[in-house]
Amino acid sequence: MFGGEDEDGDFLSPSGGAKLASLFGLDQVTSQGNESFQYTAPKQPRKTSSQAPESQKQPGAPAVLLASAVQAFKYTNGQYMKQGKLGAAVLGNHTTKEYKLLLYLSQQKPVTAARIHVGFFFTVQLNNYCTFYDDQRQNWSLMFESEKNASDFCKE
Numbered sequence: 001m002f003g004g005e006d007e008d009g010d011f012l013s014p015s016g017g018a019k020l021a022s023l024f025g026l027d028q029v030t031s032q033g034n035e036s037f038q039y040t041a042p043k044q045p046r047k048t049s050s051q052a053p054e055s056q057k058q059p060g061a062p063a064v065l066l067a068s069a070v071q072a073f074k075y076t077n078g079q080y081m082k083q084g085k086l087g088a089a090v091l092g093n094h095t096t097k098e099y100k101l102l103l104y105l106s107q108q109k110p111v112t113a114a115r116i117h118v119g120f121f122f123t124v125q126l127n128n129y130c131t132f133y134d135d136q137r138q139n140w141s142l143m144f145e146s147e148k149n150a151s152d153f154c155k156e
Contacts, residue, residue: 062091062098066156068149072103075139086111088142090156101132112138124154
């Protein structure tokens with residue numbers, strides 16, 4: 001019932017091969033196979049001297065030490081005016097020992113900056129708020145999204 005030699009012969013092609021291609025008459029000895037199934041190794045990228053990391057291109061350029069999203073408020077006419085959600089970053093260069101706090105709308109649109117030096121005051125307040133004066137002597141208040149973000153930013 002299950003094992004007969006007659007059934008094995010049903011799947012062989014008339015030419016006597018057992019390949020699937022032989023069923024469709026594609027079994028040729030000279031054929032190289034389907035070109036779309038051939039493996040082509042990827043090319044290695046060329047190493048050029050112009051492709052250097054950012055830190056090697058500009059040795060005096062500051063690096064981002066810490067960045068966080070904040071709600072920013074600018075002190076104008078006796079009250080804090082909401083500036084919206086901005087990015088706040090601490091930038092620094094350890095070799096030149098220059099650091100600054102940057103508020104930005106996007107990577108290409110800085111809003112304000114404050115150089116961090118001995119006379120720089122960054123005041124930590126309740127409810128994840130911090131205040132500082134930028135380089136133009138404008139007072140800014142930042143509200144961090146969480147206590148952890150505020151703590152990490154202040155430590156940096």
